[in-house]
Every structure is written in C-alpha cells, then in structure tokens.
Amino acid sequence: MIYLDNAATTIDKDESVARAVYNAINSKSFGNPSRGAYKVSLDALDLLMQTRKKVGSFFGMDNPLNVVLCQNITFALNFVIKSLFNKSDHIITSLSEHNSVLRPLYDLEKDGLEISFIGIKDDFSLDFEEIENLVKKNTKALVITGASNVSGVLTDLDKAYEICKKNNLKLIIDGAQVAGYVPFDIKKYDNSIFLFTGHKGLHAPQGTGGFIVNGDFDFRQVFAGGSGFDSFSKTQPHILPDLFEPGTANVHSFAGLKSAIEFLQKNPHKDINKLTKILYNGLKDIEGIKFYSNINLKHVPIISFNIKDIPANYIAMKLWDDYEICVRAGSHCAPLFHEKMGTKKQGIVRMSLSFYNTKEEIEKTIEAVKNIAKERS
Numbered sequence: 001m002i003y004l005d006n007a008a009t010t011i012d013k014d015e016s017v018a019r020a021v022y023n024a025i026n027s028k029s030f031g032n033p034s035r036g037a038y039k040v041s042l043d044a045l046d047l048l049m050q051t052r053k054k055v056g057s058f059f060g061m062d063n064p065l066n067v068v069l070c071q072n073i074t075f076a077l078n079f080v081i082k083s084l085f086n087k088s089d090h091i092i093t094s095l096s097e098h099n100s101v102l103r104p105l106y107d108l109e110k111d112g113l114e115i116s117f118i119g120i121k122d123d124f125s126l127d128f129e130e131i132e133n134l135v136k137k138n139t140k141a142l143v144i145t146g147a148s149n150v151s152g153v154l155t156d157l158d159k160a161y162e163i164c165k166k167n168n169l170k171l172i173i174d175g176a177q178v179a180g181y182v183p184f185d186i187k188k189y190d191n192s193i194f195l196f197t198g199h200k201g202l203h204a205p206q207g208t209g210g211f212i213v214n215g216d217f218d219f220r221q222v223f224a225g226g227s228g229f230d231s232f233s234k235t236q237p238h239i240l241p242d243l244f245e246p247g248t249a250n251v252h253s254f255a256g257l258k259s260a261i262e263f264l265q266k267n268p269h270k271d272i273n274k275l276t277k278i279l280y281n282g283l284k285d286i287e288g289i290k291f292y293s294n295i296n297l298k299h300v301p302i303i304s305f306n307i308k309d310i311p312a313n314y315i316a317m318k319l320w321d322d323y324e325i326c327v328r329a330g331s332h333c334a335p336l337f338h339e340k341m342g343t344k345k346q347g348i349v350r351m352s353l354s355f356y357n358t359k360e361e362i363e364k365t366i367e368a369v370k371n372i373a374k375e376r377s
Contacts, residue, residue, distance in 0.1 A: 001325075001326065003326045005352060006352045007200065007350065009200060010199060013203050013204070014259075017260045017263065020258065024252040029043050030255075032044065033228070033248075033251060034229065044249075044251050050258060051258040052241070054261045055067045059179075059184055059194060065240055066212060067210060067241065068211050069209075070209055070211075073195050073196060076197075076210055079244045080172060081105060085113060085141070087111040090113070090138045090140065091105060092117075092131060092143070093105065093116075094120070094144055094145065095117050095337060096145055096334065097145055098176065098333050101145070116134040117336065118131055120337065123297060126156075131163050131167075139169060142164050142169050144157075144160055147299070148177070149332055149333070150292060150332050150350065151293050152177070152301065152303070152304070153297050154182065157171075161192070164192075171193075174195055177201070177302070181301065190215055191214070193213050195209075196210060196212070198260065202260050202261065202264065204257040205260075208253050219240075219244075223246055224236040226247055227246060272355055275358075276301045278359065278366075279353070279366065283369060286307060287373065288308035291305045292348055301352060302351070303352075304351070305349055306346055306348060307376075308376070310376050316328065319368055319369070319372070322368070323368040325365055327349060
C-alpha cells in the first residue's frame with residue numbers, strides 16, 4: 001500500500017509514540033487528572049503538564065497554562081470562535097477555509113455575526129490586498145488557514161499579522177496543515193491564537209489537538225462539566241486551560257502526543273519538497289491535467305489536480321482498486337474553494353505526502369495516474 005492521504009491523517013508514527021500510548025495504559029500509572037490527591041491521579045495531571053510544556057516549546061509558548069489540550073482542532077476552533085465572538089461582531093476569513101472554520105462562523109451568523117471573505121488569486125495564494133476594504137468598526141479578527149488543505153499553498157502569516165496589528169484585529173490561525181511541517185513561533189505574533197491537531201504533521205495519535213494563546217482574550221464558556229475543583233460553582237472555572245477542558249482528558253493519547261513532539265525535536269523531519277516536486281513534475285505532462293497547487297510558492301506537501309472531465313472520485317477509486325494507492329478525492333471539506341474553482345461536481349484529487357513516503361512510491365504513483373489517464377483518453 002502507498003499512503004498519500006496525510007493531509008487527512010497520518011498512519012505512520014514513530015515506534016516511540018505507540019510505545020508511549022501502550023505504556024500509559026499498561027503501566028496502570030495514570031488515573032483521573034485533578035481528581036485525587038493520590039499518586040496515579042497526580043501523575044496524570046503531571047503528564048498533561050509535561051505535554052503542555054512540550055507543545056508550548058515546539059510552537060514558541062513559554063507558559064504551559066496557555067496551551068489548551070482537546071480532542072482535535074475541530075473542537076479547538078469551535079471553542080475559540082464561539083467563545084470570543086458575538087452577534088454584533090464582524091469577522092474576516094477566506095475562501096480557502098475548511099468547514100471547521102466556516103461552520104462555527106455560520107452558526108454565529110444565524111444570530112447576526114457578519115462574515116467577509118478574502119479571495120483566492122490565480123496562483124492559489126490569498127488576496128490580502130482585499131482586507132483593507134473589508135475592515136469595519138466592528139471587525140474583531142482575521143480567522144485564517146495556515147495552509148490550504150486543497151492547494152497546499154502557505155498563507156503569508158507575517159503579512160496577515162501586519163494587517164491585524166495595523167487594524168487592531170485578533171489573528172486566529174488554523175494550523176491543521178502546517179503543524180509539524182512548517183516551523184511556527186507564536187512569539188512573533190502578539191494577540192494571536194494558533195490551533196493545531198496531533199494526527200497530521202505531528203504524527204501523533206488521533207484524538208489529540210488544541211490551541212495556544214498569546215495575548216489577552218475575553219473568553220466565554222462554551223462547554224461545561226467536571227473540573228476537579230471549584231465544584232460548587234455553576235460555571236466552568238474561568239481560567240486557562242480549565243475553561244476549555246471539562247471532563248476527563250484523553251491522557252493516554254496525550255502521552256503519545258508528548259512522545260511525538262519529543263521525537264520531532266530530536267529528529268527534525270527531512271525535507272519533502274523534493275518528493276513533492278517529483279510528483280508534480282511527473283504528473284504535469286499528462287494530457288488534460290489541471291493543477292490546483294503551486295509548487296513555485298511556499299507550500300506544504302500537497303498536490304491537487306483533475307484530468308480533463310474525469311470525476312475525481314473515479315481516479316481515487318482506480319488508484320486504490322488497481323494499485324493500492326490511498327488518495328483523497330471530493331470536496332475536502334472546503335466548499336468555497338471548490339465554488340471558486342468550479343469543481344463542485346467533479347471534485348479534486350488530492351495527494352498529500354509525509355516524511356515516510358519514498359521516491360519509489362512517488363514514481364509508482366505517477367505511472368499509475370498516467371495509466372488511468374490513458375485508459376480514459
């Protein structure tokens with residue numbers, strides 16, 4: 001099997017990650033954090049703190065209490081968006097966003113929130129020149145992807161931050177596709193929140209993610225439950241990270257997240273831009289191919305394309321059935337991108353690489369796509 005759907009989730013993890021999850025369970029050393037004064041409860045609380053420290057150090061945050069851990073980036077985005085914005089606010093986002101950004105915003109739009117969208121240029125970069133004309137008196141934030149999960153093109157976060165600083169806006173970054181692939185230092189961006197997930201570029205277990213807060217934010221309670229302290233209060237403790245961590249944490253998987261980051265810190269990922277370019281260059285001469293990626297811009301390891309009018313789902317099905325190659329086809333939870341590109345019906349084929357892919361796998365994939373294109377010509 002050749003696995004090229006890493007933008008959805010990675011299946012390759014270092015052995016140390018699996019070992020960490022197994023040992024966390026098998027050792028019987030971790031109880032319910034913040035729920036007891038006995039050793040296994042305190043050990044669980046300490047493991048979560050050590051995980052926060054690892055996540056914080058990896059993304060430039062010194063204060064581990066500003067690192068919130070939750071199930072995934074979808075929960076994190078819902079927490080952040082629904083706790084910060086009101087019906088009288090105006091938010092700027094982009095046509096490249098994932099539904100994990102769009103749907104929480106649409107939920108608030110029903111009550112009166114205003115949303116404006118910056119467009120996508122012909123080279124698949126975001127049109128930041130449009131922002132100045134969109135800013136209003138009630139504009140509160142720019143909510144933006146760190147990299148498109150369809151095109152793979154990186155967002156110019158330095159430019160985004162300059163615009164936010166000039167207009168006194170919060171910067172909220174969906175880091176799903178950049179965390180682990182592209183170095184990120186939140187200290188560069190005051191008044192910002194960086195959201196991440198563990199199961200993609202960090203090569204950590206599924207069910208791990210969260211966000212990092214750099215600045216002062218007036219958060220509201222979104223979800224509530226047990227906290228392990230202040231139990232007679234009718235609301236969740238209004239402090240970070242407890243405000244967003246009700247109930248029992250996924251301690252065993254967070255042990256895996258901690259181990260995954262330790263592995264990345266000791267073994268920096270090899271450059272996979274070369275493999276991405278080999279894939280692009282191997283596909284570009286196929287008759288009728290149209291790319292929705294741009295390797296001439298800074299990008300993450302994603303190549304998206306269509307061939308003539310062949311349905312994207314057909315190509316993905318043939319790649320699996322005939323060659324055991326795993327890719328993603330369809331809308332990729334990015335509906336506005338597809339509306340802009342006119343691919344709502346056809347969909348788009350997406351191939352997303354990881355550091356575990358090889359040149360041999362990429363060459364086999366190129367030949368497979370060429371064969372499928374010939375069969376349909």
